[in-house]
Amino acid sequence: MGALRLNIPSSSPALTFVRNRQRKFLYAGLSSILLLVLWGTLLLVFDAPYGTLGQGIGSSDGASLEAVRNQTLGFERIFCINLPSRTDKRDAIVLGSSITQFRVDWVDGVSSEDMSPKAYPPRFDEADRPRMLPGEIGSWRAHVNAMQRIVAERLSTALILEDDVDWDVTLKTQLHDFAQGALALQPKPHSTHNRPPHSSSSSPYGTEWDLLWLGHCGMKCQRNTPFYIMKNDPTSVPAYALPQYWAGPAIHPLVDNIKHNRIICKSTLAVCSSAYAVTFHAAQKILAALSVAPSEESMPAGESVVFDVMLGRLCERGYLRCVSSYPSVMGNWKGAGLPSKGSDIQYRYDGPREQRVYEGASFQGVVYSVMDNLGELLGGERVVRASVRDVMKPVLELGAVKGVKGKLHVLDYEEMVLSGV
Template sequence: MNLALQYGKYGLKKPTLLAVVAGLIIVLALVVLPTRFSAKTSKIALASTAWNQTLGFGKIFYISMPYRTDRQDAMNLLASTSDLKITLINGVDGDGISPKAVPDKADLRPSVLGCWRAHADAWRYVLDNNLETALILEDDIDWDENIHQIFQDLSLQMQDNKLRLVKPTAHERAHAPYGLDWDILFTGQCLDSAHPDYRDLVQVYDDPSVPSRESTQSSFLDYMGSLGVTGDDVGKKRLLSPAYGPACTMGYAITRKGAQRLLLNLSYLGLRGPVDNDMAWTLRDGKIRGYSITPPLFSAWRVGGQKDSDIDGQNLDQPIVQNGNKGGVSKNLKNSARVAMLQQLAMDNWGDYEKARIEVNIDAEG
C-alpha cells in the first residue's frame, strides 16, 4: 500500500523533510553523542590514574647498590615531595655472581654483569608478583616537578595511538592507562635512533612541560629532527615512536609480557653485552616491541666526581664529589623536581619568628 495512503488511513500527516531531519538529530543527541562523550570521559578517567603514587603503573622500582644509602635517601626524599611511592631493588655486586649463573655468551666485567643482574631481578619481581606493568628507575635521576601531569598527557596519547598493530582490548580500555601492546616503554634513555625504514611511525603531541631547545641534548634534537620535529616545534612537542636504538636504562617501563621476553632474550638465551646495549640489539632484531618518549621524562642528576658512577669504577683523578647535590644539574627537563624540592622544603624559622614579632609590635602600636 502507498505510504501516503497509510498515513491518510490513520489520520496522520505525511512527515516533512524537516521533521525527518529533526528526528535524526534527536537520535544523534540521545544515542551517538552520549556514546562518544562516554568514551572520551572513560579515556580521561583512565589517564587520571597517572595522579596516583605509582603514575598508573603496578609499581615503581628503583635500583640502588646497598652501600649507596646517599642515593637512597635522595630518591626517597624526591619521591615523597612528588607524591610518589618507590620500591627498592638492591643492586648486585657482580663479583658475587657464580660463574654457573652467568648467561651464555656473556663476557662482561663484574660491575656491568651486576648491573644486568639487578635489572633482571626487577623483571623477575614483575613475574613473581603478577604485575601487569612496572616502571624501573635508576637511583641517580631527576624528573620534572609536573611528573603526574606529564604522564597523564602521555596516557591520553598512548590510548588508541597510531603506532599500535592491534586495537586495544576491553581490559586495556578499562585498566591499562598506557596500553599493553608494548614490551618496553623507554622514558629515560640518554640517546636514541629511529628505524631507517619506519620514520613515518611517529606520534607528535603538545606538552607544556617539554624542555626548551637550550635545555635539550643535541642527540635528542637530532633524533627529533630525523622524525620531522624541527623549528618552533622544538620546546613544545613531545614524540612517541617505536624504540630502535635507545641507550641507558635510567628509566623504562615494562609489561608482564615484556618481563618475560627480557628474561628470555637477555638471560635464558644468553647475554651479548651490557644490559642497555643488549636491549637495543634485541629491539633491532625485532624480538621485543618498544616505544620511546622524546625528550625523555627522566634524566641523570650529575654532581661531579666519583659519586656519579657505580659502574665505571673509581676515577682516582677525581674527588669523591665536586659540586654536591646543591650544585647538581640535569638536562632534558623543563622544571627539575630536585630544584623544586629545595624550594618546597626551604624555610627560615628564626626569620619567620622575627617577622611575626615585628607584626605584633606594629599591631600593638596601632
C-alpha cells in the first residue's frame, strides 16, 4: 500500500497558519540561542572572577584588553598575603577591593616561629650572608606558598598583593593603559597551537612575559631597548612625593623625572614585592629557584636571600622576563594608630605607655588613593582628591576618567637624545 499523502493547496489558510507558527518557533529558538551565547560570553569575560579568559581572544583584540576591567583585573586569580592575626588589614583590602570592583582570595601569612628551621630559606644561614629578620623569613615562606598554590591549582596567571598595598581609584584604567604598554614591548605572538598548557596565551597583558611588577620601591629598565612612555598621565606620582626608591634610576634621571610621565619597560631589577603578577610557568621557575633547586644564579654567595631581592635578581639575570612601570602602579598605606601597626616584617617599638604617640594614616606611592578617599567613595561621591601635591588634577571627576596612550621611545645614552621609535 502506498504512503498516505495529504495534498493541501498552497493557498490554504491551514498551510499559512502552520508555516507562520513554524517560523515563530524558529525565530524564537534562534533568538534564545543568541541571547544565551551573548550572556555566557559576557559572564565569562567580565563577571566570572574565578574563570579563565575566553580561549581564542588574542592579546591584540580589543575585547581582550577590556578583560583588564573584570573582577580579577585580567588575571585568572588575585591573591593577597595576610597574617591571620592582622584582621584589620584584611578588613581594609576587602573594603577597598569591593569599591574598586575586583575580588581577592587569601594566602595566609607565615610567622617564622611556626616554621621548622629545616624549612627556612635554603642557604640563608651561610656565614657570609646578610642576616634575615624573623619577619623576612616568614614573608619568604608566604610568597613561596603563593607560588606553590599557583602551580598546584594550575592557574594560568595570578596577581599577588601584600596586605598593606594601596592603589589608585582609577586602577582598572591604569591597568588597561599598562597592558597596552606591555603589549607594545612584546613581539607579535606566534601560533598558540604548540604553546604549553597554562601559558599566558589568553592574557590581555600579552604572551611574552613571566612577571609584571606592579608594586615596587625602585626598578631599572633594560638599557638600549625600547621603552613605552605615556605623557600627561594624571596618576603619575611626582618625583618629590615618591616613597624611598631603593633601586634606579629606571632609565636616567633626566627621563625618569619628566613631569606627569609614566614609563613601562622590560625591567632588569626591582625591589619590594607589594604587587606583582606571574604566569604558571614563572611560578614553577620561582618555586624551583627559591626553594626546591636553588642555584648560584638565584642565591650567589654573600648575597641576601630576602624574597623580593631574590625576585629582582631573577629579573636581572634574565631567568624571568619582567615588565614594570615607573612610577610604580601600586603603593602602600598604614592605618592610623601606633607606629608598630605598620609593617609585620620590621618591628617598631611604641615606647612606654605614657609616652606613646598615635600616628595618623599615611598613604604612599599613588595619586588618588583608594584608602585615602574611602569616605567620599562610600558616600557615593563622584569626585576624589589627590593625596599628593603638584599633580595634573588635584580633584578628579570619576565620570571623566580617560585612558592615556603612549609611544615607544629609545634613549641614546652617549648623546642623551630621547626619540620615538
